Structures are given as C-alpha cells and as structure tokens.
Amino acid sequence: MSKQLVEKIMRAGVVGAGGGGFPTHIKAQSQVEYVLVNGAECEPLIHKDVELMTHRAVDILDGLRLMMQATGATQGIVGIKKKNSRAVQIFKNAVEDTEYEVLELGDFYPAGDEYELVQLATGRLIPPGGIPLDVGCVVSNVETLLNVSMAARDVPVTHKFVSVAGLVREPKSFWVPIGTSYRELLTFAGGATQSDFVMLISGILMGGITTDLDDVVTKTCAGLIVLPSDHYLVSRKTRTPEQMNRIGKSACDQCTACTEICPRYLLGYDVQPHKVMRSLGFTTSGAEYWNKFATYCCSCGLCTLYACPEDLFPREACEQAKFSMRETGNSYQQEKAPKIHSMKNYRRVPTKSLLRRLRISKYEVPTPFVEGFPDPTEVRVLLQQHAGKAAIPVVSVGASVKICDLIGEPDGSSLGARIHAPISGRILEVTDSYVRITANAVVESGGESV
CATH class of the missing domain: 3.10.20.600 (Ubiquitin-like (UB roll))
Known part of the structure; x- marks a missing residue:
C-alpha cells in the first residue's frame, strides 16, 4: 500500500504548498518516526492555513494518516498557534482517542520554521545544514496534507x-x-x-x-x-542590491543586533549576519571568510525587517554570501553540535511586535473562507512551480483538455512534479515556461466570455 500511495502522490503532482514546493512523493518514500503538521502560519496577515484547519480538519488528518502510513511513522503531531483557539479545539476534538496529538505554539515569528518546529515538537535539533529527515521527522504543511488526502482518491492538484x-x-x-x-x-x-x-x-x-x-x-x-x-515596506523591498550594499558598507556599526535576534543562531547554529555584513567591505580579510557565517541562514527576514536599528539589509547580504559561495565552490560545515542559546525563549519576536515594527497592524484582520470564486476564462499554468526542474509540456496548441488532465511531466531523470489542467478548455499557447488554456465557455462562444 505504501508504494501505491507514493505513486498516487507523485501522479497527482503534490508539492509543498507552504512555499517550499518540494515534491511530496519524495518525502513519502522516507522512513521516519514523526510526521509533523506545520499549521503555524507565522507570516503576518496571511491566514489561509488557519481557515483550512477550521474547515477541512478531517481531510488534513486523513493526509496525516496517509503520510504516517507511507513513512512508517509512529507519531503524528499537529502544530497550531494557541491563539487560533477555534482551530485548536477542532483538532483536539478530532485527535481524541487517536495516536495523534496537538502541539500549541506561541504567537511568535518564525514558529513555522522547520528547525524550530522539529525542536519544539520532538526536542531534537537538526544537524547543521541538515533536514528534518536526519532526526527522524517529515514536516508537511496543512494544505499539502489535504492534497495528499485528495491524491489518495486520484484527484490531482489543480x-x-x-x-x-x-x-x-x-x-x-x-x-x-x-x-x-x-x-x-x-x-x-x-x-x-x-x-x-x-x-x-x-x-x-x-x-x-x-x-x-x-x-x-x-x-x-x-x-x-x-x-x-x-508604504515603508515597499521602499525597503524595492532597493537595488547596489543600494543595499552601499548603505550597509557605510552605516553598519557591528552592533550584533541582527545576530542576537536570529532564530537559527538562538537554536545553536553558526549564523552571524553581523559578520556577513563585513564582507561588504569593512575589513581586508576577505569576503571568502565572512560569507561562511551565512551558510545556515533560513532567510526569515527578521534581521533586516525587525532587528537592525539602522534599517540595513543583513538578510540580503546573507543571500548574496550564499550565492557567492555556491558560485566559487566554497562551503562551510559547522563542527560543533548545535546548542540552544540560554536566552532563546526571551528573544522570540511576538507577532504583535512585528506588526508594529512593520507598520501593518491596521491590516491585521480575519480573512474568512468564502466560496464562489468565478471560473476564469483563461489560465496561464507555469511549468516551474516546484523545487527541481520545470515540467516538460505534454500537450500541443489547439488540443482540448479536461480539468485534471496531465499537461506537464518531469523528465524522469531529475527532481520535479507533474502539472495538471486546472480548467477544461483548449490549449492556446505552449512554451518552455507555461501552458495557456482558454475555458470551454470561451471556446464555445467563439472567443467571447459567456
């Protein structure tokens, strides 16, 4: 049954819906002790996962059951922020008298980071540069597990x-x-x-x-x-790399605030953004040395958008450093095992504080689930929307497709995921990067929407 389930997940094109896009059938082939459900949803203003947990708990738990079955896991833990009391209660009721449990998380950022969630749920620390699998865990987003449940019923991701x-x-x-x-x-x-x-x-x-x-x-x-x-955030996010580097080179006073608030640093990983900032030109010892302190950065953005008192860009410097290391073939491996910082629990960033710092508190409102989104007259389906290589189109211009039909396929020799038609209609355009489909209603009316 496990092999059959893995095949169904692969054929359905399920990938990590939380943002990573890693093909889920690869995770389903592993053998682990824990499957952790990531329902933390710690990005401000986005509330889709809590809405799913409130309205589709049965399907999410079915996906958890299936992933545990595929991986041989004996423990399933659902991580939900305690503040989402309705979702917490729904899941507590649903897991009663089962092998699953609910882990109530604090309202801080980034509670949904895989390293953070694994430590909170199991007490284990992932090896530096490692993945949850290294400590017997698979982590899946709630929507991903819903899609796993659908895949078991032969319904692809559309x-x-x-x-x-x-x-x-x-x-x-x-x-x-x-x-x-x-x-x-x-x-x-x-x-x-x-x-x-x-x-x-x-x-x-x-x-x-x-x-x-x-x-x-x-x-x-x-x-x-x-x-x-x-808005303040727009001006911050639209600076060019040259501007960010010039400002950082001239203004960084090495206060270490970016490092002291870094979630990965506080977990015991050798991430030190303030040292990476030196690679912008503060010393003559060479970027090759300072860049290594970005190796385990998770790009959560706290250093840039919350910690830095000068409004500088240490996260972006870390991303440049990691890119530079890849380009030059340099690598860094932390030798010491990670050890949690004694101040970790006192340096967590509360969501409310983050909202104030980012000047978005007034936009923090519920985003309730509603139905009735109108069928689009046309869609443009990207062939690269997952980790790995882009899918190869398997349809041609003028062909008719039905919803759920396969339109893109991995080449078979590399990491990838299948892509399916999200609407029924006719293929208007096929390129190496996307497939464009017009809806049947448009086709039947001779090109005018009906």
Whole structure:
C-alpha cells in the first residue's frame, strides 16, 4: 500500500504548498518516526492555513494518516498557534482517542520554521545544514496534507487555497484554479481601496513583491497582501542590491543586533549576519571568510525587517554570501553540535511586535473562507512551480483538455512534479515556461466570455 500511495502522490503532482514546493512523493518514500503538521502560519496577515484547519480538519488528518502510513511513522503531531483557539479545539476534538496529538505554539515569528518546529515538537535539533529527515521527522504543511488526502482518491492538484489581505475591501480566503491571474484574485476580494498599490506575494517577510496583475497563482502561492505603494515596506523591498550594499558598507556599526535576534543562531547554529555584513567591505580579510557565517541562514527576514536599528539589509547580504559561495565552490560545515542559546525563549519576536515594527497592524484582520470564486476564462499554468526542474509540456496548441488532465511531466531523470489542467478548455499557447488554456465557455462562444 505504501508504494501505491507514493505513486498516487507523485501522479497527482503534490508539492509543498507552504512555499517550499518540494515534491511530496519524495518525502513519502522516507522512513521516519514523526510526521509533523506545520499549521503555524507565522507570516503576518496571511491566514489561509488557519481557515483550512477550521474547515477541512478531517481531510488534513486523513493526509496525516496517509503520510504516517507511507513513512512508517509512529507519531503524528499537529502544530497550531494557541491563539487560533477555534482551530485548536477542532483538532483536539478530532485527535481524541487517536495516536495523534496537538502541539500549541506561541504567537511568535518564525514558529513555522522547520528547525524550530522539529525542536519544539520532538526536542531534537537538526544537524547543521541538515533536514528534518536526519532526526527522524517529515514536516508537511496543512494544505499539502489535504492534497495528499485528495491524491489518495486520484484527484490531482489543480487548485490553490489563498488569502487576499491588506488594502482590499473584502479580505478573504478562497480556492482558485492554479494559473489564475492576481487581477482576478483582487477583483474577488472587492478590489484595492486605492489605485496606487503593490502586492506582496505569499508573505510580508519572505515573499516577493510585484505590481504585475497578470502574474499568476502557483502551487506554492499563499496569497496576496496589498499595500500602498508609498508604504515603508515597499521602499525597503524595492532597493537595488547596489543600494543595499552601499548603505550597509557605510552605516553598519557591528552592533550584533541582527545576530542576537536570529532564530537559527538562538537554536545553536553558526549564523552571524553581523559578520556577513563585513564582507561588504569593512575589513581586508576577505569576503571568502565572512560569507561562511551565512551558510545556515533560513532567510526569515527578521534581521533586516525587525532587528537592525539602522534599517540595513543583513538578510540580503546573507543571500548574496550564499550565492557567492555556491558560485566559487566554497562551503562551510559547522563542527560543533548545535546548542540552544540560554536566552532563546526571551528573544522570540511576538507577532504583535512585528506588526508594529512593520507598520501593518491596521491590516491585521480575519480573512474568512468564502466560496464562489468565478471560473476564469483563461489560465496561464507555469511549468516551474516546484523545487527541481520545470515540467516538460505534454500537450500541443489547439488540443482540448479536461480539468485534471496531465499537461506537464518531469523528465524522469531529475527532481520535479507533474502539472495538471486546472480548467477544461483548449490549449492556446505552449512554451518552455507555461501552458495557456482558454475555458470551454470561451471556446464555445467563439472567443467571447459567456
């Protein structure tokens, strides 16, 4: 049954829906002791996972059961923030008299980091540079497990659950076909409340930023956060690397605040952003030496957007450092086993403090689940929306497809995931990067939406 389940997950194109996009059938092939359900959802303003946990607990727990069955795990732990009391109670009731348990998490960022969740749930510390599998764990997002449950019923991933929040008239969470444009998401949320805005994709701290309403939803998209174009965060996130480096080189006074608040540093990993900042030119000892202190950075963004008193960019410096090390073939391995910092629990960043620091407290409102998203007349389905290589299109222009039909396939020799049609219709365009489909209603009307 385990091999059959792994095959079903692979055929359904299930990947990590929480943002990583790692193909789930690879995780399902491992043998572990724990399966941990990541329902922490610690990015500010995004509330899609708590809505899923409130409305689809049965499916999520079914996915947990299936992943435990596939991996041979004996313990299943569901991590939910204690503040989400309704979801906590729903799951506590659902796991009563079962082998599963609920872990109530504090309201801090980043509670959903894999290293953090594994330590909180099991007391184990992942080896430096390692993965949860190294300590007998598989970690899966709640939506990923819902998709595993659907895959067991031979239903592939064709839709994504998203939240739209911020500067919109009707903040809400809902299902949309993959490949739907951001424009249609905004329309369903009542539109932006002012004309001059930008969109943060999937999160304030770790998400991207765009003004392109024709960008589309992928399997890893958590939703949109709409902010005024003159917001503090927008100015921070739109600086060029050259500007960030110049400011850092001239203003960093090596106060170490970025390091002292770093979640990975506090867990005992040798992440020291203040030393990485030296690679911008403060010393003559060479970037090759200072860059190594970025090796285990998880890019959570706290150092840049919360800790630094000078509003500098240590996270971005760490990302540059990691890229430079890859390009030059340099590597670093922490020799000492990680040891939790004695001040760790006292340096956690409460979500409310983060909201105030980022000047977004007024946008922190519920995004309730609603149904009724209108069928799009056209979708543009990206072939690269997962870890690994892009899928290869298996359809041609003019062909008819039905929802759930396969339209993209991994090449078989590398990491990848299948892609399926999210709507029924006709193939309008096929490229190396996407497949564009027009809906049947448009085809039947001769090109006009009906």
